[in-house]
Amino acid sequence: MSELIDIVLNAGFWAATLRIVSPLIFGTLGELICERAGVLNLGIEGIMTVGAMAGWMWVYQGGDLWGGVIFAAGMGALFGLLHAGFTVYLGLSQHVTGIGITLFASSLSYFVYRMLLPAATTPPKIIPFENIEIPFLSDIPLIGEALFNQSPLTYLALLSVPAVWYVLHRTPLGLAVRMAGENPVAVEAQGIDVLAVRTGAVMAGSALMAVGGAFITMSWFDAFYFGMVNGRGWICVALVIFASWKPGKAMLGAILFAGLEAMQVRAQQTAGAFIPYQFFLMLPYLMSILAMIVMARRAQYPQALLVPFRRGERVLTLKRSRG
Amino acid sequence: MSRLSFKGISKRFGSLIANDSISLSLEAGEVMALLGENGAGKTTLMNILFGHYEADEGSIEVEGKLLPPGSTEAAIQAGIGMVHQHFTLADNLTVLENIILGTESLWSWRHERSAARSKLAEMADSYSLAIDPDALIGSLSVGERQRVEILKALYRDARILILDEPTAVLTPQETESLFVTLRSLTDRGLSVIFISHKLHEILAISDRISVLRRGKIVASLNASEASRSELAEKMLGAAVTRPQLEAMEPGAAILSLQGLNAYSSDKLPLLENVDLTVYAHEIVGIAGVAGNGQAALADVLSGLNRNISGRLELHGKSLIDAGPAEFVACGIGRIPEDRHARGMIGDMAIWENVISEDLRSAEVSKWQIFVDKAAAVKRAKRLIEQFDLRCKGPLAQTKLLSGGNIQKLILARVLSPKPDFILANQPVRGLDEGAIAYVQEQLFAARKRGAAILLISEDLDELLSLCDRIAVMYQGSLSEAVPPAARTIVTSSAL
Numbered sequence: 113m114s115e116l117i118d119i120v121l122n123a124g125f126w127a128a129t130l131r132i133v134s135p136l137i138f139g140t141l142g143e144l145i146c147e148r149a150g151v152l153n154l155g156i157e158g159i160m161t162v163g164a165m166a167g168w169m170w171v172y173q174g175g176d177l178w179g180g181v182i183f184a185a186g187m188g189a190l191f192g193l194l195h196a197g198f199t200v201y202l203g204l205s206q207h208v209t210g211i212g213i214t215l216f217a218s219s220l221s222y223f224v225y226r227m228l229l230p231a232a233t234t235p236p237k238i239i240p241f242e243n244i245e246i247p248f249l250s251d252i253p254l255i256g257e258a259l260f261n262q263s264p265l266t267y268l269a270l271l272s273v274p275a276v277w278y279v280l281h282r283t284p285l286g287l288a289v290r291m292a293g294e295n296p297v298a299v300e301a302q303g304i305d306v307l308a309v310r311t312g313a314v315m316a317g318s319a320l321m322a323v324g325g326a327f328i329t330m331s332w333f334d335a336f337y338f339g340m341v342n343g344r345g346w347i348c349v350a351l352v353i354f355a356s357w358k359p360g361k362a363m364l365g366a367i368l369f370a371g372l373e374a375m376q377v378r379a380q381q382t383a384g385a386f387i388p389y390q391f392f393l394m395l396p397y398l399m400s401i402l403a404m405i406v407m408a409r410r411a412q413y414p415q416a417l418l419v420p421f422r423r424g425e426r427v428l429t430l431k432r433s434r435g
Numbered sequence: 436m437s438r439l440s441f442k443g444i445s446k447r448f449g450s451l452i453a454n455d456s457i458s459l460s461l462e463a464g465e466v467m468a469l470l471g472e473n474g475a476g477k478t479t480l481m482n483i484l485f486g487h488y489e490a491d492e493g494s495i496e497v498e499g500k501l502l503p504p505g506s507t508e509a510a511i512q513a514g515i516g517m518v519h520q521h522f523t524l525a526d527n528l529t530v531l532e533n534i535i536l537g538t539e540s541l542w543s544w545r546h547e548r549s550a551a552r553s554k555l556a557e558m559a560d561s562y563s564l565a566i567d568p569d570a571l572i573g574s575l576s577v578g579e580r581q582r583v584e585i586l587k588a589l590y591r592d593a594r595i596l597i598l599d600e601p602t603a604v605l606t607p608q609e610t611e612s613l614f615v616t617l618r619s620l621t622d623r624g625l626s627v628i629f630i631s632h633k634l635h636e637i638l639a640i641s642d643r644i645s646v647l648r649r650g651k652i653v654a655s656l657n658a659s660e661a662s663r664s665e666l667a668e669k670m671l672g673a674a675v676t677r678p679q680l681e682a683m684e685p686g687a688a689i690l691s692l693q694g695l696n697a698y699s700s701d702k703l704p705l706l707e708n709v710d711l712t713v714y715a716h717e718i719v720g721i722a723g724v725a726g727n728g729q730a731a732l733a734d735v736l737s738g739l740n741r742n743i744s745g746r747l748e749l750h751g752k753s754l755i756d757a758g759p760a761e762f763v764a765c766g767i768g769r770i771p772e773d774r775h776a777r778g779m780i781g782d783m784a785i786w787e788n789v790i791s792e793d794l795r796s797a798e799v800s801k802w803q804i805f806v807d808k809a810a811a812v813k814r815a816k817r818l819i820e821q822f823d824l825r826c827k828g829p830l831a832q833t834k835l836l837s838g839g840n841i842q843k844l845i846l847a848r849v850l851s852p853k854p855d856f857i858l859a860n861q862p863v864r865g866l867d868e869g870a871i872a873y874v875q876e877q878l879f880a881a882r883k884r885g886a887a888i889l890l891i892s893e894d895l896d897e898l899l900s901l902c903d904r905i906a907v908m909y910q911g912s913l914s915e916a917v918p919p920a921a922r923t924i925v926t927s928s929a930l
Contacts, residue, residue, distance in 0.1 A: 284539040284546060287528075291536050294525030300487070301523040302537030302587075303508030412527060423487075 119378045126258030128377070130266055131332060133370035135160070137269040138324030139348035140355070140362045141276045142317040146192075147352055148280060149313035150293035150416040151199055154210025156321050157345030158217025159191050163322025165221035168329035168336045169228065171238045181265070181326055188322025191217050192315040200310045203420030214345070222338055235335035241265055263331040265323075270363075272320070277359040289313045293414035296421035306421050321345070347400065354404055356411040368403070372396040436499045438463045438626050439484075439515075439595055444493035446479055453479040455650040456493065461595065466617060466627040468637040468658070470670055471647035472867040473837060477630045478520065480647075481597050485517045486510040497595070511537075516588020520599040522580050526573035530566055531555065534587050558589055562619055578609035585616065596620065597628045602636055603865055606724055606893060614640050632670070632867050634663045646670050671868055678876045680901060681883070686715030689887035690736075690856045695745035697735050705731035708745075709913045711906065713856065713887040718878065719916050720902035721891045728911040729891045730772065733860045736889065737769045738762035749856060763792050768854030770845055772861045772891075774838070778845045781834030785826060786815035788833050789848055818847040823873075839870030846877050857881055860891045875901060 170180035355362035489505035738759035815829035
C-alpha cells in the first residue's frame with residue numbers, strides 16, 4: 113500500500129500520465145466529434161497510425177515539427193473523407209467501413225515507410241518536440257514538475273478539450289453537428305446539408321485522431337515502429353462511450369486510463385518478482401472494462417448514431433431500435 | 436396574385452404516379468385543406484413544395500416568384516414552414532436549440548441566445564403558444580412537440596404553414612387547441628395548408644378543400660358548400676358506408692375481471708380495483724383520454740404485465756399467473772395499439788409474421804422444432820386472399836405494406852383462429868375510410884360468431900357507433916359499463 117502511495121506522490125508518475133494521456137485525448141475527442149454527428153469511426157486505429165507515420169516522416173525528410181503536425185492532420189482528414197464517402201454518401205455499414213479503413217490505413221503506412229526507407233534496420237530517430245517549461249508554475253513541487261514541463265502537443269491536447277466543448281455546445285456549427293447525430297431529418301428540414309455537416313465532422317475528427325498518432329512519434333518515441341499505436345484507437349472508442357459523448361468526461365476517462373497505465377509500469381518494477389508482468393499489462397484494460405460496465409449503462413447515445421441519411425427518400429422516418 | 440401556386444406538378448416513383456399534373460393556389464389568410472386517402476399523394480406534394488423532393492414536371496410560384504426546386508433552404512427563405520407528420524426534432528436537445536438550428540450562420544462564433552430567447556418569448560406570447568425554451572424535447576408531450584414545430588416555422592417568419600396530418604397523434608382536446616392556434620395565425624394573414632383524411636376536422640377548420648385521389652385533384656370546393664358524404668365520395672371514388680351495429684342478445688360471460696390491480700415494474704399502481712365482464716356477442720368500449728390506464732389494461736389483457744392481483748378469468752378459468760403464450764393458447768386475440776412496434780416485425784416476411792403466434796402448432800411446425808415453411812406459406816396465401824391483403828405475396832417484407840394492409844395482416848393473424856375474446860386497442864387509428872370500414876366489419880363478424888370484444892379508443896364517435904356498452908377509464912379506475920344511450924351525457928361531461 114505504501115508503495116502505491118509512493119508512486120502517486122512521485123512527479124515522474126504524473127509526468128508519465130500526462131504523456132500517455134495526450135494521444136488518448138486527441139483520439140477520444142476526434143472519435144467523439146464523429147459520433148456526435150452520427151458516424152462511428154472505427155478507422156481510428158489506422159488513422160492514428162497514418163498520423164504517427166506522416167508526422168514523423170515529414171520531420172525525417174527535413175520538415176519542421178509543426179509542419180509535421182499539420183501534415184499528419186491533413187492526412188487524417190483525407191482518410192476521414194474516405195470514411196465519410198463510404199458511410200455518409202453511400203450509406204454503407206459504418207462498422208465494416210471503419211475496420212476496412214483501419215486495415216488499409218495501417219498497411220499503407222507500413223508500406224510507405226518501407227518504400228521510403230527500404231534499408232533501415234533500426235528505426236531512425238528524429239529530434240522530437242522539446243518540453244516547454246512554463247516559468248514560475250513549473251517550480252511548484254510535484255504539480256509544477258508534472259503539469260508545467262510538458263511537450264507543446266500535450267498542452268495542445270489539454271486546450272483542445274474546452275475548445276471542442278465550446279464548438280460543439282456554443283456555436284451554430286456545433287449545434288448542427290449534434291443535431292445531425294440526433295435527428296438528421298431535422299437538420300435537413302432547417303435547410304442545412306446533412307451530408308456536408310457529417311462529412312465535415314468526420315474529417316475534423318479524423319484530423320484530431322491523426323494528431324494523436326503524431327504525438328506518439330514526434331513527442332514520445334521519436335521514431336516510427338510497426339504496431340506502435342497498439343490498440344490506443346480502440347481505447348478511445350471505449351472512452352467515448354465511457355464519457356457519454358461529453359468532452360470533459362472524455363478527458364477525465366482518458367486521465368484515469370493513462371494513470372492506471374503509468375501505475376502498472378511502476379508496479380511491475382516493485383512487485384515484478386512475485387507476479388508475472390503480463391498481469392500488470394492487463395490491469396488498465398480490465399479496469400476500463402469495469403468502468404465501462406458502470407458508466408455505459410447510463411450513457412446517452414446520439415439517437416441517429418449508425419443511421420445513414422439519404423436525401424429525398426420516401427418516408428423520412430428513422431427506426432430507433434436501441435434498448 | 437396568389438400567395439402560392441402549383442402549376443402542373445407531376446412526380447413519379449418508379450411506375451407509381453404520386454402526383455399527376457396538379458395545379459392549385461393558396462390565398463393569404465386562408466386555410467386550404469388537402470384531403471385524400473393514405474397514398475393519394477398529399478405528402479408527396481408537400482415534400483415537393485418544401486424541397487425534400489424535386490418534381491418531374493411543373494413549377495411552384497410563391498408571391499409570383501418561381502421557387503427553386505429541390506431546395507429546403509430556398510423554401511424556408513420563401514417563407515414556407517412545414518410541420519412534418521413525424522416531427523423533425525431531436526429528443527436530447529432543448530426547445531431553444533431545436534428552434535435556432537439553421538437560423539444563424541454556421542460559421543458564427545457563438546449563438547445569439549438572449550436575442551433568440553426574447554424573440555421566442557414574444558412569439559409565444561402573441562400566438563399564445565407558451566413553451567419552456569430550456570426543456571428537453573424528450574420530456575414534452577406530443578401536443579407540446581407539435582407546438583415547438585409550429586414555433587420553429589414561425590421563428591423563421593413563415594407565411595405559408597404546411598401541417599401534414601397534424602391531428603393524427605393528438606387527443607381531441609389538443610386538436611381543439613391546435614385549431615384555436617391556427618385561427619389566430621390566419622387572422623394575422625398566414626396561409627395554412629392542412630393535410631388530413633379526417634372529414635369532420637377538415638370541415639371544421641378549412642376555408643377551401645381540395646380533394647386528391649390517386650395523385651390527381653378530383654375536386655376543389657368551398658368548405659361552406661361541402662358536405663361530409665360528398666367529400667367522402669370524392670375522396671374514395673365511391674360511396675363507402677360504415678357497417679351498422681346489429682342488435683344481438685349477449686351470451687355467456689367470456690372474460691371477467693374482479694378487483695383487478697396492476698402495478699408497474701417499479702411497483703407504482705397502474706390499475707385500481709377494475710371490475711369488468713364481457714359477454715359473448717358483445718363489444719364493450721373503453722373510453723377516456725390517453726394515459727389514464729388504457730395501455731396498462733391492454734398490457735394485462737395481453738399477458739404482458741404480470742404484476743397483478745385480483746381476479747382475471749376467461750370462461751371461469753383464472754389467468755392471473757399466465758403469460759402471453761397461454762393467453763393466446765386459451766383463445767385471446769390481441770390487436771395491439773402500435774401495429775409497427777408490437778404487432779409486426781417489419782424486416783420479416785409476411786409468412787413469418789403470420790405464424791408468429793403459434794410457431795409450434797402442428798400445422799406450421801415439424802415435431803414442434805422445425806418451421807414447416809411450405810405449410811406456413813400456404814397459410815399466409817390463404818389469409819392474404821381471405822383478408823384481401825394488397826401485397827406481392829407471402830414472401831414479401833412486411834414493412835413494405837401500407838398501414839391499412841399491416842392492420843389487415845394483424846386481423847388475419849388474430850381473427851383466423853377464431854378467438855373467444857378479442858382485445859382491440861385503437862384498431863382504426865391512422866387508417867383511411869376504406870380500411871376503417873373493413874376493420875369494423877371484421878369486428879362485427881367476430882361478434883356475430885360469438886366472440887367477446889373489448890375495444891379501446893379515444894374516438895368517441897367510433898365507440899358510440901360500435902359498442903354495446905361503454906365504460907370510462909380515469910386515472911386507473913374503470914366506471915361501470917353501460918349502453919351508449921345512457922353514457923352519452925356522462926362521457927361528454929367526464930371527458
